[in-house]
Amino acid sequence: MQSALLQIENLSVSAGEKTILEHLNLTIRPGELHVLMGPNGAGKSTLASAIMGDPRYAVTDGTIRFDGEDITESAADVRAKKGIFLSFQSPEEIPGITLENFLRTSIRAVTGKPLKVIAFGKELKKQMEGLDMDPSYAERYLNVGFSGGEKKKAEILQLLMLKPRLALLDETDSGLDVDAVRIVSQGIRTYHDETNALLIITHNAKILEGLDVDYVHVLEGKRIVRTGGAELVREITEGGFGTQSPDRRA
């Protein structure tokens, strides 16, 4: 078995006084696609944010290792440079920098190398076409005035351009219409290969159609209570999270 890309051991996370995650364990290897499900408020987004290094959450116990290296105390930009990426549930609007310039800035920051300008331009065009994004979005300020769906597509565009080793997708499908979910799902397929891994947080089986899901985890009561294969998605979307939760969303 390959060595772990992400290894979380005994992780406890709190926001202010409130403990959100307790003694959580999770291992993700290169090439794997993990799905994280669970009722609202269970702490799924907190887990993704804690892996990315959001300073608003405090790790009170345990470790997060990436590629064997302890990153529990590392700042978010250090983690990004190591190859972790988070697709935000509500991406921030940043006036003053265009999507295209932001991508250049970000690629330079993450790789630490000068940008190959012509190759970048070609790839940007190609990926935007694949995501059915109007080219004019490249010239617009980052997420400013984008619809919910456009923001999510812009997140997947960043994923495709930055090519991280681990992608955390936090409800990238929420608020999207059926066509947009299909396009985002296609984007994920384009990105995913044997060298990288995904953790997809979702309530919806649609985004997983056409993806090879390796593991499904259920987060509830501050920790992962169940782990199974792809079949668990169907079970949960049809039957809910069981007796512990009255949430029976379809």
Added chain:
Amino acid sequence: MAEKTYVEEISRSLYDFRDAVNADFQTDAGLTKEIVAHISEEKHDPDWMAEFRQKSLAIYNQLEIPHWGPSIDGLNMDNIVTYVRPKTDMKGTWEEVPEDIKNTFERLGIPQAERASLAGVGAQYDSEVVYHNLQSEVAAQGVVYTDLESALTGPYAEMVREHFMHLVPPTDHKFAALHGAVWSGGSFVYVPPGVHVEIPLQSYFRLNAPGAGQFEHTLIIVDENAYLHFIEGCSAPKYNVANLHAGCVEIYVGKNSRVRYSTIENWSKNMYNLNTKRAVVEENGIIEWVSGSFGSHTSYLYPMSILRGDHARMEFTGITFAGNGQELDTGAQVIHLGKDTSSHIVTKSIARDGGVSNFRSGVTVTKHAENSRSSVSCESLMLDDRSRSDTIPVMDIQTDRVDVGHEARIGRISEESIFYLMSRGLSEEDAKALIVGGFAEPIAKELPLEYAVEMNNLIHLEMQGTVG
């Protein structure tokens, strides 16, 4: 393109270098009748000007230090040297300017900018203008651009006398009176009727001597149906003693004319910047102010526009960035006198690292100014809990038939935005600089290109916390 981007390699050393003081003449510190008389003598003032200075001094001695704004207790007039003449007279080519002074302006990029994008340049070093030049094509259109001293005795002497400190009389406030007493240097611009000066003119003011004051006077008269874009820049090296800048700008905008006045103020952080700027606009004329305040220890700066003619307009676009130890009190004022006049004030202010940035606006609509419109918008961004920002609007509306709006927003830099950018590999510093840059962008795009680049660099410098 290389010429246009020369300021990209900016570092703080660009501003914060000192020349050895090599003055030809300087007054004793402090302010007395004798010192003012001595300045008159050294500058060969016409009689009326010598009297004007003495009257201004008397007014200065009667007026109180303002107590409504930031403290200026650190400024002791007994220690300020009001006149420092560099060892050169005014030159028309950079080759003739003494080496050390020329090098200073080259490091500031002034001759390069002149070659690239300006129709005329004036450069002042301490109390006197050391270089002035106007493209011959522009001069051939009848445009006059020179130092104020030359204008006082030349063919425009009468015009200068009729306009000098008429918009900003010495009685206006204590530092206007001080200016009237010890002013030196600055620029005189006259644009004849119907002339559009397509390329901007720029004056640059450099204060090198420690403990000195700079009191340049800019007098701009634009006749009917004309256009002018005038740019001012200023900087100084940092010293441990207080320096004082009490300049004065007076702009007369003729009927159907438009004047754009852009400035980036980047004084060192031992400077008290007590500056007065005022424009009067005749029928159908337009004054546009673009103002960036980055430097100084303490600033009082509220350019005023008097919309005298019917349909006169003003637009004010300003940005203020206050860092550690700085208290920048800036804003804009407008007086609507004519009918159908309009004013539009948009400002942004940023405070970080304990800095204080206050915005004051004053809008007066007189009872004759029917159908006038005024809108004021101020947005403030505080980068941490130690910094402060206040908005102080004053309105005096004397007629019902007006449309007046005021909008103020004070916010903090969003932690969510910082995290978002950091998750894409940007350092915390770069993330903050990007957010601040985005906040400032609507102002930056109003600036001349070189200044917009300079402003972005200044923001990055400020964000690095390398500026003391």
